[in-house]
Amino acid sequence: MIGRDFDSVLARASAGSSDDFARLYRDVHPALIRYLNVMAYEQADDVAAEAWLAAVTSLSTFSGTETSFRSWLFTIARNKLIDAQRKASRRPTTPLTEAHDRTGRGAADAADQVVEAFSTERALALIADLPKDQAEAVMLRVVVGLDVADVAEVMDRSPGAVRVLAHRGLKRLAQRLADEENHEV
């Protein structure tokens, strides 16, 4: 998070400062690409690019806090993702091999090594194994850093529903980790 400088960074980025825009980008993009990788790995890069393009085009119209900027950007990304998935459903392509290699999903030892020292990639792979809406709630709450109200806005759900989804997701993750630990013992 950028913190107190966010307002000035955003103002200068909106005015055309490349350095300040790059600072915004570096701050938000890792969370964005992780979120998209969990939601739809095959389309993550394209959707991220489209989301940034849309955000850049209307950056001068945005005003608000750093949290609301993230909420705004992730709402754009989510809408782009829905569009991309709709298009993909008309022309389905599934590069399964590459997906497994990159996320670790499907690998035999994906969960075996996560207890002691998680890598970010493995942690994301475990979250990605959750049901879609639970994974999304967890990602937006934990990785993106939005509060329940913002996540509810992004997901177009009620705050209560978001809490339930996130709790269920975390409980399922905890259960899986416990199972893995018992298995190792």
Next chain:
Amino acid sequence: MDIERPEGETPEDSRLDALMDGTTADPVEAALVPLKRLLEAAAAPGSPTEQQDGLVAALRAHGQASSPTVAARVTKQGTRKRWTIGAASAAVLLLGTATSAYAGVLPAPLQDFAHATIGAPSAAEAAAENSRDQRNPNGPAPATDSTIAPNPGGITLPGNPDGTGRPATTPTPEANGNGTGVAKPKPTLSPSPSPKGNSNGVNKPKSTPSPKGNSNGVNKPKPTPTPKGNANGVGNTNGNGSRP
């Protein structure tokens, strides 16, 4: 913002909330340690690779969007698009209003305004027309046409049936030549038994009677009456002519 808490929420739910918010008190309860580590790993700061991924393209897009010329072009295109949409909407609206005005279905004040401006029927005319239509739901009577209208009553209609003024092709005994000055070309295409007169539908009796019909259905004065038939050459009916 107060978040509604579903019924049946357990203390564990509160701990999970704290875990997601990063406000968990240390030391974390043992059962949640692996989960805490997992979430910390998922939310770890972005690697340089992640931070740079796609940055060049985004910067290029940012530069283009920030460029004054691009911004002006976008604004200009937006303005032109708005004008085009507005003009098209106005044209459709005007066309629809004009059509309604000529159909006489506008409210009275608007109908009168249309009457004054574009010559549409006035409200009174439109109302009269509508009431006439209501009395005769099958629509107005078909226009009388001497060439096609049936004439069962034997009413004499003027004019050549083909409207050309030429003599009818079928000979008829009702030829002119009776000195009445009435040309009688014979219609044969019409179901009407005996339309008479000229092609323009007007009988023009002349001061000088002529026993002959002419080709255009207009009697031309002839200096000398003749007992011969008319132009269709089929003789007359008054008995004082002779067939050629």
